[in-house]
Each structure stands twice: as structure tokens, then as C-alpha cells.
Amino acid sequence: xxxxxxxxxxxxxxxxxxxxxxxxxxxxxxxxxxxxxxxxxxxxxxxxxxxxxxxxxxxxxxxxxxxxxxxxxxxxxxxxxxxxxxxxxxxxxxxxxxxxxxxxxxxxxxxxxxxxxxxxxxxxxxxxxxxxxxxxxxxxxxxxxxxxxxxxxxxxxxxxxxxxxxxxxxxxxxxxxxxxxxxxxxxxxxxxxxxxxxxxxxxxxxxxxxxxxxxxxxxxxxxxxxxxxxxxxxxxxxxxxxxxxxxxxxxx
Amino acid sequence: xxxxxxxxxxxxxxxxxxxxxxxxxxxxxxxxxxxxxxxxxxxxxxxxxxxxxxxxxxxxxxxxxxxxxxxxxxxxxxxxxxxxxxxxxxxxxxxxxxxxxxxxxxxxxxxxxxxxxxxxxxxxxxxxxxxxxxxxxxxxxxxxxxxxxxxxxxxxxxxxxxxxxxxxxxxxxxxxxxxxxxxxxxxxxxxxxxxxxxxxxxxxxxxxxxxxxxxxxxxxxxxxxxxxxxxxxxxxxxxxxxxxxxxxxxxx
DNA sequence: CAGTGGTCTAGACCACATC
DNA sequence: ATGTGGTCTAGACCACTGG
Numbered sequence: 312x313x314x315x316x317x318x319x320x321x322x323x324x325x326x327x328x329x330x331x332x333x334x335x336x337x338x339x340x341x342x343x344x345x346x347x348x349x350x351x352x353x354x355x356x357x358x359x360x361x362x363x364x365x366x367x368x369x370x371x372x373x374x375x376x377x378x379x380x381x382x383x384x385x386x387x388x389x390x391x392x393x394x395x396x397x398x399x400x401x402x403x404x405x406x407x408x409x410x411x412x413x414x415x416x417x418x419x420x421x422x423x424x425x426x427x428x429x430x431x432x433x434x435x436x437x438x439x440x441x442x443x444x445x446x447x448x449x450x451x452x453x454x455x456x457x458x459x460x461x462x463x464x465x466x467x468x469x470x471x472x473x474x475x476x477x478x479x480x481x482x483x484x485x486x487x488x489x490x491x492x493x494x495x496x497x498x499x500x501x502x503x504x505x506x507x508x509x510x511x512x513x514x515x516x517x518x519x520x521x522x523x524x525x526x527x528x529x530x531x532x533x534x535x536x537x538x539x540x541x542x543x544x545x546x547x548x549x550x551x552x553x554x555x556x557x558x559x560x561x562x563x
Numbered sequence: 564x565x566x567x568x569x570x571x572x573x574x575x576x577x578x579x580x581x582x583x584x585x586x587x588x589x590x591x592x593x594x595x596x597x598x599x600x601x602x603x604x605x606x607x608x609x610x611x612x613x614x615x616x617x618x619x620x621x622x623x624x625x626x627x628x629x630x631x632x633x634x635x636x637x638x639x640x641x642x643x644x645x646x647x648x649x650x651x652x653x654x655x656x657x658x659x660x661x662x663x664x665x666x667x668x669x670x671x672x673x674x675x676x677x678x679x680x681x682x683x684x685x686x687x688x689x690x691x692x693x694x695x696x697x698x699x700x701x702x703x704x705x706x707x708x709x710x711x712x713x714x715x716x717x718x719x720x721x722x723x724x725x726x727x728x729x730x731x732x733x734x735x736x737x738x739x740x741x742x743x744x745x746x747x748x749x750x751x752x753x754x755x756x757x758x759x760x761x762x763x764x765x766x767x768x769x770x771x772x773x774x775x776x777x778x779x780x781x782x783x784x785x786x787x788x789x790x791x792x793x794x795x796x797x798x799x800x801x802x803x804x805x806x807x808x809x810x811x812x813x814x815x
Numbered sequence: 816c817a818g819t820g821g822t823c824t825a826g827a828c829c830a831c832a833t834c
Numbered sequence: 835a836t837g838t839g840g841t842c843t844a845g846a847c848c849a850c851t852g853g
Contacts (some may be wrong), residue, residue, distance in 0.1 A: 332842085409812070509809050528780040561657055639832055643837095
């Protein structure tokens with residue numbers, strides 16, 4: 312059986328002096344990225360993976376624990392370990408959406424797509440998305456209504472190359488969240504995000520769409536979303552009316 | 564050796580059918596809360612705790628892993644496991660402070676305490692802090708300067724009973740963060756917090772203190788801070804100028 | 816019932832820190 | 835050299851799921 316500094320594991324990205332369980336984790340991450348198992352499917356059992364990699368079950372367990380902590384897989388006792396998916400996260404529509412009503416329970420908002428445009432990115436966006444010069448992007452605008460009141464105006468920018476065939480009609484026909492749409496229709500999985508928040512004054516277009524006064528204070532939430540390998544795949548600006556809602560953050 | 568449903572462990576808060584390692588974790592949490600070991604001190608070694616609770620080292624390890632994940636202790640290979648403390652978190656002044664400059668590295672801000680007042684809480688604050696009727700609070704106001712520019716105006720409210728003898732002079736004499744001050748001078752440890760963010764317009768007092776125009780958009784960050792047992796001990800409102808700074812949040 | 820993940824144990828060795 | 839936490843193993847039993 313391989314020990315900590317073994318070489319029974321082929322071509323690790325993780326340095327060869329990393330603990331075995333992290334090497335196994337890296338291998339599993341690669342299999343996930345390569346879609347060896349589809350979102351929602353079960354990955355092989357711990358015993359089977361232990362045989363495959365010629366390590367003990369305990370070592371595989373630590374690797375899978377780390378994947379579960381990163382939200383890449385979901386463990387279900389008695390059933391197996393499943394590839395995480397945006398399409399069945401009914402309860403956690405709010406994993407990436409931090410806007411909540413000031414009073415009352417958080418109900419899923421209604422999503423209204425306004426338009427889809429193809430164009431050239433701004434310099435900022437091109438840099439954030441690490442685009443090649445001249446590479447085109449798609450820009451989607453949409454509004455989120457909480458209890459029939461418009462609260463958020465999102466402008467979402469993604470590389471056009473990754474989302475060939477994305478049209479307003481196709482999105483409107485899809486039932487589910489934006490990230491579920493991206494995942495199941497285009498094979499792009501959003502894993503992590505970084506948000507930077509500013510307070511801004513509403514311009515005329517935004518004020519019109521959100522039903523506020525021009526100049527009213529809004530939250531501007533700038534999100535950069537990452538997929539496997541920390542590759543950036545989405546830039547998004549959300550403008551939020553925070554009269555009856557707020558942005559929630561838990562600090563550990 | 565005790566098994567999962569044993570009773571070798573006295574009076575667990577955690578249900579007796581909880582896994583052993585969680586029962587051990589609960590016991591360790593109680594010892595931490597009771598200050599059996601001081602902040603910054605080492606707790607007993609895994610082997611010694613295993614003997615004390617009559618379980619295996621592996622079970623103690625899982626309990627301590629869970630405490631470390633909650634930021635209650637810090638593990639240091641070769642040295643021991645230490646009670647987490649705010650007084651030595653040089654690198655992580657930013658654990659609870661999410662304001663960052665738009666450009667350049669994040670340097671620790673300068674703290675200016677404006678005043679300390681004793682008084683009656685508003686109804687909202689009394690509810691959030693779960694105060695007894697008529698219980699007094701202390702309210703501190705301070706400004707954070709980033710690179711000599713005022714950026715944040717904080718209004719901090721705590722139960723007076725927990726902070727007897729807190730004066731402006733005493734804080735000014737202390738070198739270190741606010742939470743280090745609370746911890747080492749009053750024995751109150753801030754463990755978790757929940758922040759709700761709104762966009763607001765600057766009033767005249769705030770505009771004066773932060774050097775902005777009246778009506779300028781500001782971030783209002785309302786924080787409720789918890790100590791052991793999720794007991795609330797601080798309510799704080801931070802008003803932030805986000806022209807050259809932003810609030811940063813990482814989504815997993 | 817068989818198969819899965821979840822817990823617990825006992826013992827080995829490694830890496831790091833200190834004396 | 836000794837003691838600490840970190841990794842790895844092998845095997846046992848428990849709890850949950852589904853045929």
C-alpha cells in the first residue's frame with residue numbers, strides 16, 4: 312500500500328509531497344471536471360474508490376469529506392455520494408443570492424429576463440474573465456421580483472464561446488434557476504463567487520425598472536463567479552433596492 | 564471502551580444519542596466557556612484528553628477538528644492546540660471587518676473612539692440583545708480611517724452589565740482591536756456575527772464625520788455579534804463611504 | 816437482505832517544535 | 835530525545851436505504 316510520499320498516483324497536480332488524501336481529492340476533482348459522472352449522479356462507493364486508488368477506505372473518506380466541504384459533492388447516508396447540482400437545490404436557491412426581506416420568510420423571487428445581447432466586453436470585464444483579445448460576450452439583463460415588487464436588477468456577462476445558442480426564448484422555456492440553466496444546458500458549473508459591494512445612487516434607467524426615485528441609494532453587488540480550477544466564467548452586477556430588503560452575511 | 568450510545572460522559576447537552584465525538588466537542592466547548600484554559604493557552608494534548616474522557620485519540624481528534632472549524636481553537640503541529648484569541652490575530656484584523664480598498668493592499672485602519680455613553684436601549688436593540696427590562700447599555704461611536712481618510716462610522720452597543728468600567732480613557736490606553744479589548748479586559752469573546760446590509764443616504768451628522776455630501780449613498784452594515792451558546796452581546800451599525808472602498812464577501 | 820455512508824478503535828509512522 | 839499534531843491503515847460495528 313502506498314504511503315505518504317508514494318508515486319502510485321499518476322501525474323498529481325498537487326505536489327507529490329502533499330498528503331495522500333489531498334492527492335486523491337485532486338484526482339476526484341479532475342474526474343468531476345471531466346464529467347466522468349454527471350451532476351446528480353452517484354460517484355463510486357468509498358470501497359470501490361479505495362480499490363481503484365489502492366489506498367484505505369479511511370483515506371478516500373478524508374478526500375471525499377474535503378470535496379463535500381467544498382460543495383462539490385453531497386453525501387447521503389445509506390445511498391451514496393452524489394455530484395452536487397444546481398438543478399435540485401430547491402432549499403438553497405439562496406446559496407448565491409443573499410438578498411432577504413426585512414420581515415417575513417424568504418420566498419424564492421420571480422425571475423424576469425429582459426434581454427440578451429451579444430457584444431464586445433469592456434476592458435474591466437475582459438480582464439476579470441481573462442478573455443482573449445476580441446472575444447465576444449453575452450450580456451443578460453433581468454429583474455427579480457419579491458412578492459410582485461421589483462427588487463434586483465442584474466446585468467450578467469459571460470463569454471459567448473461557452474454559451475453558444477443561448478437565447479431569450481431558450482431561457483424563458485427553461486424552468487429553474489439561472490445557474491441550473493447554465494449547468495444543464497451548457498455544462499458550465501458555478502462553484503464559487505466573490506462579491507464586492509458599493510452603495511450607489513439610482514440612475515434614470517435603473518430607477519425606472521426598479522420603481523424608485525432617481526438618485527435613491529442602491530446596493531451595487533459586483534460578483535465574479537468561478538468554475539473548476541478557479542477559472543472565471545461570469546461577471547455580474549446586481550442593483551438592489553434595500554427599502555424592504557437587505558443583503559445578509561454570516562461571519563464565522 | 565465506551566461506544567456510541569454510552570454514558571461515560573456526564574450530563575451531555577447534546578442529545579445522548581449524538582455521536583461520541585460531538586458529545587466530547589460539547590464538553591470541550593463548556594470548558595472553553597468556563598475559561599478552564601485562558602485565550603492563547605494550550606489545551607491538553609489529544610492523548611491526555613483521550614484518557615480523561617476514556618475514548619480513543621481518533622475520537623478526540625474529530626472533536627477538536629470540529630472546534631477548529633468553528634474557530635474556537637487553533638491547531639499548531641508540533642506545539643499543541645490553543646484557545647483562539649483576538650489578541651494575536653494580527654493577520655486577521657479582517658476576520659470581522661469586510662471593508663477593503665478598491666485598489667491596493669488592505670492595511671489595518673486607524674481607530675478613533677469618539678465617545679462612550681451610558682443609556683437606555685431602543686426597543687429594537689433591547690430585543691436583539693435579549694435584555695431584561697430597564698437594563699442599561701453602553702454606546703460607543705468611533706471612526707475608522709484608511710490611509711488617513713475617514714471611511715467607516717461605527718455605533719456599537721453592548722450591555723452595560725458585561726462591561727463595567729469601560730471608559731474612553733481605558734480604551735484609548737489599550738493597544739489592539741476592539742474585540743481584543745473586549746476579550747482581555749472584560750472576558751467577553753466575540754465568536755460569530757450576522758450582518759444585514761442596506762444602502763442609505765448620509766444624514767448631516769454622518770456626512771460631517773465622514774467628509775461626504777449630505778445625501779450621499781452609504782453602506783449601512785447592521786451587525787449582531789454572538790458569544791458562547793449563541794448569546795447576543797453586541798449590536799453595531801457601521802456606515803461606510805464606498806467611493807474608494809467596498810464590502811467584500813466570498814461565497815462558497 | 817445487501818450495500819452505503821458514519822462512527823470508533825488501536826496502532827503505526829511522519830513532520831514539526833523544543834529542549 | 836521527547837512530545838505534539840498529521841496521516842494512514844485495518845477492521846469492527848452502527849444507521850440508513852432500498853430491493
